[in-house]
Each structure stands twice: as structure tokens, then as C-alpha cells.
Amino acid sequence: MNPTPFARLADVSRQVAGTASRNEKVAHIAALLRDVAPDERALTADYLAGTLPQRRVGVGWRSLRGSTSTPAQAPTVAVREIDARLTELEDLHGPGSVTRRKELLDDLWARLTDAERTFLTGLLIGDARQGAGDGVMLKAIAAAADLKETQVRRAVMLAGRTGPVAAIALDGGAEALARIRLEVGRPLRPMLAGSSPDIASALGDVTAPGEWTVEVKLDGIRLQAHKIGDDVRLFTRSLDDITARLPEIVDLVGSLPARNVVLDGEAIALRPDGSPHPFQVTGARTASSADPDELRRTVPVTALFFDLLHLDGADLVDAPMQQRRAALQGLVPAEHVVSALEVTETAAAQAFFDDWVARGHEGVVAKRTDAVYAAGRRGNGWVKVKPRHTLDLVVLAVEEGSGRRRGYLSNIHLGARDGKGGFVMLGKTFKGMTDEMLAWQTRRFTDLMTERDDWVVRVRPEQVVEIAFDGLQRSTRYPGGVALRFARVLRYRDDKSAEQADSIDDVLRLAQWQQNNQVDPDEEQT
DNA sequence: TTGACGGCTTC
């Protein structure tokens, strides 16, 4: 079969972007999948889902700006060739690689038409904006191969990847797809949790005893651990292999009394007294590639597991949570299992939440005891609950929106009073705004404008906004030394003037309180 | 050797 022109994909992407109907998007993509050469199906599926199979190409928004040659008149480049070029770029390392990467990119760029450039740019900067991603691709694969969506979904979740499953589905049909099972050593998509503002709404009004369990939510990084005989592999939430970085967890998993195991949990840096370090400590440790044997001494990371997905030949993903939990407790030492409470009444769950939050942890995940492990899905089987803080802050500036927010003033800069008539910036947010608020704030901040550069509009600091956030983190970027974590707008407050907004002192008091919860002050003397 | 910058990942 002939190689598929990359232009064909760019064209379909444009069509997909051009319709709001999900069914139409699916139809366009399915038709394409059926049409491409078998050895280009995996690539096509990945590209039309807006992703690249390469992990780090090293080309971003900035380096693409410089490529200004005239676009090719006619398409000449095949899909497989794009892949080959991107792999070349990925493999470039060492001195001179930046220059060489630029050359290779310019070379490729000169051979692409305008439409191809647009599409490839979207893929490279991870921003295809065609209104279709992995989710739509699932439906498209099912449609193209004439298979049940649930079956395709299951295969993708267990295989962890979309492209290869698309190829298998179209090539081998239902039987080939059914052969894709959980494979120890190959990461699967982690199950995700929905969220609720509080315990009561997470558990619902009527809670039968034994219907829910609440678990501590640890503020670390998601960890999927595989024991394959004598070998161990550790994966992050995005299925990155981080085995080499966490030798202490490799040791732990390797010592478990079973041959083949798949565990799900969290890796977190804890102090000797068990209190959690701020997330930044765990993040820095798990991202560092410095000598792991040194790091495990200076910043040890603890694995705390909450799920068991496979045990010596038995897949447990379809077993109810309660059963998986029991098997987990039978396998893993208690100090490496996340604390949990079977809920008999809402008040007890609330007390559990209060207790663990007071000890400095992130919150709680409520889990239905009968829920299967829904890989890759964010269902109501798991619901996270975190404490929420609020502040009344002053808008210092606004940024022009892009994409669907073009033409609106969107991202707002937030400041607390400094007590001397000025303001201390604490971060930005674009979250929590309805279309109506967006329209309103565009007018409001245009009225308050004092100056503007390319995309930032400075305003007179008069508008107060109520902001919700999860907590504070240390910042070197912001002048107060702290930044808001996951800030979002609750409402604009026209009943308050800027002089009545919260001050940096209020914020620093909260930071102090947070810190006291993370570490018992009595233990800090040494 | 150091700091700036871009890319990429975590949450």
C-alpha cells in the first residue's frame, strides 16, 4: 500500500476542527483510519488524537517561531517520514544539538505546505485544538474497525497507548483486540478520581454502611509499580518510567512475597515522624536524576499503595475495590498501605478527613467499595475531597485570551494588599470564569486600563475578586515568597473596595499555619 | 563556571 501523505492528515484535522459535532469528527477520523497503510495506522491514530509517539522531541513554541521559509506548493512528505524526522530530532543530544536540531527542523519545514505546517506545529507544541483528542479517537477506532467502543476502550486503557491499539484493532479485529490484556511490566492508564467540594456531597445524601471507604489523599506523585519476577519497574501517572530514580521503592517492591504484581499508589517524601514534606520536595526528588543512592539518604521517598491490580496470574482490575484492597493488605506491609476507613456514617468520614488534614495531608479520596478499577477514567467510583481556602484579592492586570477566549480579557493577575498602599502579586488565574463573567470582566478591565503591552493589560487596582485555592507554595518568582496553588475565581466582589481586600500578612499567616500542620513543631528542634 | 532560556514533567 502506498505511503499516506502527511497532508491527508492535516486535511482531516482541519475538517475535524471545522465541525462541532462529535459524530462528524468521529466519521472523518474513522474514514481516514480505514484508508491509511497498515504500518501508518498507529501514527495516524496518534497524530489525529493530537499527540506524538516520541516522548521528547525538543521542539517547542519558541524554536518554531524562527522557521520562516516559503511553504511548499504541493505536499510531498509521507506520514512515516514525519515520524522518522521526529525520531531523529528526539535522538539529538550533546553540544551542537540545538543548532543541528534547528537545521533539521528548517529542512523539514521547507518541504511542508502551509496546511501541513499548521498541523505539525499543533502536534509539536501539544496544542492541536481540533476539538478531538484521545477520547474521540477511541470512538473513531471503534467505528473504523466496526467494534464495540467499550472493547476498544478497555484495550487502550490496559495497553496504556492509543496508536498501537488502533493498528491492532483495524488489522486483527475483535479477536486481536481481545488478546490485549493487562501485562505485568507494561504500564496501564491509572484510574482517576472525580472531585467534590466536601465530604457530604462526595458521599451523597443516603449512605448505606459499607458503601464507601475514605482513604487519605497524599500530596505526592502517582506511582504504578510492577514486579516482574526479580525485576521491578516504576511508572508515573503519564506512564513515564522512573525506576532508576527511586531505588528505595524498587527494594520494597522487589521484596514483596509474590512473583508478579501490579500496584497503584503514591510516592511521597515523608519526615521521620511521618509528616509530609511540601509537594515541592517530593516533586524535586522524583524529578532529579542526581545520584539516587545519595538522594535516598537525604530525601527518602516512601511508597504508599492503595490498590492491587494484578497478583501472580490473577488480574484484579475487574474485582470490586473491597476485594482488591483486601488482597493488597494481604501482600504489602501495613506501613506501605494508605490509611483508610470504611464509612458507616458521614460524620465518621468527616472526622477522618479533619484528622488527616490536621496532620498535613492533602485530603481524602472517597471510594465506592464495589467499584472496579476503571483504568484511564475519571468516574464517580473515586471522589477526592480537599480543603479549600479563599481570599479576597485585587486584580492588578489581565491578559488577552487565546483560542476559544480570543477577544476576551482572560487571565487575571492577583495581588494582596502590602499594607503600604501597594500590592503583592500572588499568582494568576483563568479558571472559574463563565462566558458571562468573561464578557463582563473584558468590559470592566478595559475601563480600568492604565497601559498595555503585547498581551498584558495593566489596570488600576480597584476590582476585588474572591479566589479559591488549595494552598500556598514557596515561590521565588513572586515578591511575597509565596504563590497560590490551583487558584480559581469564585466571584467578583463589588461590595468590597481594594482597601478591604486581604493583605499579605493574612496570607503569610496562612502559610505559617500550613507549615505547622506539615511538621509537628516539637519535632523540629533537632 | 554560571546564569539564561527552552522544553517538559509533576501537581
Added chain:
DNA sequence: ATCGGAG
């Protein structure tokens, strides 16, 4: 990560 909009 969170959130709102839309199929």
C-alpha cells in the same frame, strides 16, 4: 492540576 461549555 481546576473549571466551564458542549455533545
Added chain:
DNA sequence: CTCCGATGAAGCCGTCAA
């Protein structure tokens, strides 16, 4: 219910230029 897109902060790594 599911999916998508608009963007947040910190911090690591590699490369380059001073």
C-alpha cells in the same frame, strides 16, 4: 456522563553564551 480546551506554579535537565 464524557470530552475538550484554556491556562496555573514549581522545578528538573540540557544546551549555549558570557
